[in-house]
Amino acid sequence: MTDGVIKTQGTHLFLVDSVTTPETPAIVKMACPTGITGMGAGARTQIDSTCLDALVDQESMAGLGAPGTISVPFNFIPKAASHRGILTTLKDSGETLTWIVGFSDGTSVPTLDSDGDPEWPTQRTAARFQAYITEVVIDVNTNDRVVGTLTLQRSGPVTWNFKTA
Numbered sequence: 001m002t003d004g005v006i007k008t009q010g011t012h013l014f015l016v017d018s019v020t021t022p023e024t025p026a027i028v029k030m031a032c033p034t035g036i037t038g039m040g041a042g043a044r045t046q047i048d049s050t051c052l053d054a055l056v057d058q059e060s061m062a063g064l065g066a067p068g069t070i071s072v073p074f075n076f077i078p079k080a081a082s083h084r085g086i087l088t089t090l091k092d093s094g095e096t097l098t099w100i101v102g103f104s105d106g107t108s109v110p111t112l113d114s115d116g117d118p119e120w121p122t123q124r125t126a127a128r129f130q131a132y133i134t135e136v137v138i139d140v141n142t143n144d145r146v147v148g149t150l151t152l153q154r155s156g157p158v159t160w161n162f163k164t165a
Contacts, residue, residue: 006104008104012101012109013102014100015082015099016116019097024116025116027118028081029082030086031077031082031083032074035071038069040158042067042068042154043066044064045062047060067154067156069153070099070154071152074147075147075148076138076145076146076147086133090133095132096132097132098129099128100120101126102126103125103127105163106163108124109121125160125161126160128160130155132153133152136148137149137151
């Protein structure tokens with residue numbers, strides 16, 4: 001049954017750039033990502049709660065989640081402002097930024113409120129998370145396009161806003 005399945009085509013990755021121009025944060029759409037993996041990644045840690053008189057197995061309880069990394073491969077476009085920022089200012093800053101993935105079940109874009117805080121895109125399923133750029137790798141191969149991979153380290157959970165029916 002595929003009723004309700006959404007395609008990947010039309011998915012967008014946005015970031016709230018509060019580094020390049022701190023006095024006026026802006027929503028920036030990343031140019032030409034070709035995938036996003038690891039958004040829900042991060043296993044919950046375990047807290048050992050085994051009593052000394054246990055003879056068979058350890059016991060544990062759920063600890064905190066350990067946010068994982070998110071990988072974003074992309075076609076490198078040197079003239080794209082988003083790629084220039086990611087390769088320079090944003091990566092070098094080490095700042096934790098807000099990232100928003102807008103899925104293909106709508107086309108609206110996230111906005112900023114009067115305080116510069118991101119608001120969900122309306123009429124579109126979206127995921128939001130905090131992350132900093134840990135690495136940007138550019139790959140150049142024979143008879144191919146120049147591509148890159150953006151690696152983000154999440155800080156905290158991924159929150160979701162689902163499109164209403």
